[in-house]
Amino acid sequence: MTPLHRRIRRDIESRIMSGEWRPGHRIPTEAEWMDAYGCSRMTVNKALRALVQSGLLESRKRAGTFVAAPRFHRAALEIPDIRAEVEGQGLSYRLDLIRRERRRASAEDKALLRVPDGDLLALECRHFVQDLPYATETRLINLRAVPEAAEVDFSAEPPGSWLLAHVPWTEAEHRITALNAGPETADALDVPQNAACLALERWTWRGGERITYARLLYPGERYALVAHFNA
Amino acid sequence: MTPLHRRIRRDIESRIMSGEWRPGHRIPTEAEWMDAYGCSRMTVNKALRALVQSGLLESRKRAGTFVAAPRFHRAALEIPDIRAEVEGQGLSYRLDLIRRERRRASAEDKALLRVPDGDLLALECRHFVQDLPYATETRLINLRAVPEAAEVDFSAEPPGSWLLAHVPWTEAEHRITALNAGPETADALDVPQNAACLALERWTWRGGERITYARLLYPGERYALVAHFNA
DNA sequence: GCTCCATTTATGTATATACATTATTGAGTC
DNA sequence: GACTCAATAATGTATATACATAAATGGAGC
Structure with a gap:
């Protein structure tokens, strides 16, 4: 059983990947996710914060949470041993x-x-x-x-x-x-x-x-x- | 005022950066951090999970949380417009x-x-x-x-x-x-x-x-x- | 010494709640 | 219309609590 916060996270990721939510799009508020998944706000918050940390979302107080615009072609260059x-x-x-x-x-x-x-x-x-x-x-x-x-x-x-x-x-x-x-x-x-x-x-x-x-x-x-x- | 979970995070980061805690080192348990900072476990957990997500720490159930070994020279290559x-x-x-x-x-x-x-x-x-x-x-x-x-x-x-x-x-x-x-x-x-x-x-x-x-x-x-x- | 199994201990997930913070909104005033 | 400022709505932080999960530990039995 994959944990709930992970499922929410994947839900958001896939909507962004599919192009349904483009950069700048305002995603539902934490309260709306609570309703949608019937869970507590902390669980939603956990999913959102992980995505903010990874750079896929940005959030501004009072304004909401938005799909982040990729500013660079940023690549994780792994230089191996x-x-x-x-x-x-x-x-x-x-x-x-x-x-x-x-x-x-x-x-x-x-x-x-x-x-x-x-x-x-x-x-x-x-x-x-x-x-x-x-x-x-x-x-x-x-x-x-x-x-x-x-x-x-x-x-x-x-x-x-x-x-x-x-x-x-x-x-x-x-x-x-x-x-x-x-x-x-x-x-x-x-x-x-x-x-x-x-x-x-x-x-x-x-x-x-x-x-x-x-x-x-x-x-x-x-x-x-x-x-x-x-x- | 920087939030508490961020201070805990920086505390851990600086100990790793300084070389005090080397890769493989087992860091204090969440309970020990609670005592050290006089805060709740969720706050400690937030700091630790952020560091796990960023790849600086690894945690195993029952065993504890460890300083991760950097397996690659990973570089964020930003290819600009x-x-x-x-x-x-x-x-x-x-x-x-x-x-x-x-x-x-x-x-x-x-x-x-x-x-x-x-x-x-x-x-x-x-x-x-x-x-x-x-x-x-x-x-x-x-x-x-x-x-x-x-x-x-x-x-x-x-x-x-x-x-x-x-x-x-x-x-x-x-x-x-x-x-x-x-x-x-x-x-x-x-x-x-x-x-x-x-x-x-x-x-x-x-x-x-x-x-x-x-x-x-x-x-x-x-x-x-x-x-x-x-x- | 070895295997098996229950115990213990640490992290993992989730809830309910409270208050802080801050940008936006909108009402009231000039 | 333009400015001011308070209300508001969203995220940000933190607590206390509960149960789940997994792996290390240690003891019982062979």
């Missing part, structure tokens, strides 16, 4: 750690990681799927925020997987661009020079503290970021 | 409609729009910002779902803007890839041949009905998709 994703599909995954260096932040490091100072761990690696180069990764980890990273064997576990499992983040910024492969990138990814690559940069932090910077380069013709969005 | 975005920044926007054709769906159209049959509107246009080519757009609109689009003057209003304002969508899929500019694309975007371009494809539908397909090509070195995410 590469290894988990790949192995979940039954494919073989291999990591190739090219460089690992612990150092004091250089000027360039400071700009990328957006820290004023401190020690960091710099990694350079390649991800292979079915023994084909899948992506190159350039990674900086702020050792002031994550000192335990200094002890981890990143030739066995991808930095992204380890960080995701061990260091909760609260804020992230992604930047997606396209660029032409330079000689080293072309070599590392086994694509022709100048081949278009998808570059995904990610900054992650917890509270005010910078955790990590990552730059992943994917061969353009073998990789696509797919985002699916349900209102 | 180009014209609104550009003009909002005080820059000049111009649209160049290259082709407009109403036709019966060809085999290729059917594959792209994912419809079995029917009439559609095919558009080809270029977006200019400050008189520089910003993106090319290939657009298919399902006239069965949106018959009124046949009457719209798309040389004045960008198809994306018009659709966003007039046709509510409930589901969307985005695909982001990188590709090398062919001769026509290079010409249209005023970039060298083989320059890396960011390709953004979007499928939109309402309920089960296909609304539109769009393919936007941006010059790689002049454009970046930026997504910001707050937990």
Whole structure:
């Protein structure tokens, strides 16, 4: 038996989905839903508030509750843990750690990681799927925020997987661009020079503290970021 | 005065953000929160359920409520209405409609729009910002779902803007890839041949009905998709 | 040690009620 | 007609209460 507040919620959702109620439409008041379903106001309220939280409805005191206008094409872009994703599909995954260096932040490091100072761990690696180069990764980890990273064997576990499992983040910024492969990138990814690559940069932090910077380069013709969005 | 359930919510959020409570940590029971804040269980429950809905917590009956492990780097990618975005920044926007054709769906159209049959509107246009080519757009609109689009003057209003304002969508899929500019694309975007371009494809539908397909090509070195995410 | 089962404990749902808040409405006044 | 202000109608918050549900726990029996 699906709970009542969920049924009310689905009722509203399906009317919006079907186009019966368009953005800006004023939906029945909570009192009217009470009558319609013969339930208490709290139950109706629970359904409505969940929909307001999800962005499908907006409510204004005294005025009522309205179907929200989607202002953007907002997509929940899920950038997965590469290894988990790949192995979940039954494919073989291999990591190739090219460089690992612990150092004091250089000027360039400071700009990328957006820290004023401190020690960091710099990694350079390649991800292979079915023994084909899948992506190159350039990674900086702020050792002031994550000192335990200094002890981890990143030739066995991808930095992204380890960080995701061990260091909760609260804020992230992604930047997606396209660029032409330079000689080293072309070599590392086994694509022709100048081949278009998808570059995904990610900054992650917890509270005010910078955790990590990552730059992943994917061969353009073998990789696509797919985002699916349900209102 | 911020409401009590919001204060409880912020209390929990900040403990997670600060790292005090890591993923998997069992947070106090609802009864314990009642004592701590001297309030009723419903108030605590409201705070907790909002956090469960947002994905920050998970709860299991009898076992308790736990800090959820972020399984993905999930980012809210907001793909804006180009014209609104550009003009909002005080820059000049111009649209160049290259082709407009109403036709019966060809085999290729059917594959792209994912419809079995029917009439559609095919558009080809270029977006200019400050008189520089910003993106090319290939657009298919399902006239069965949106018959009124046949009457719209798309040389004045960008198809994306018009659709966003007039046709509510409930589901969307985005695909982001990188590709090398062919001769026509290079010409249209005023970039060298083989320059890396960011390709953004979007499928939109309402309920089960296909609304539109769009393919936007941006010059790689002049454009970046930026997504910001707050937990 | 193992299995089964009743108990316990935590969340999940729902009601009835009360008062707060706020934008709209509309009546009264100038 | 335009302004003022109080009444009103909607959502927002919170309480106290009750029972449902599910899973961890612990004890009885083997």
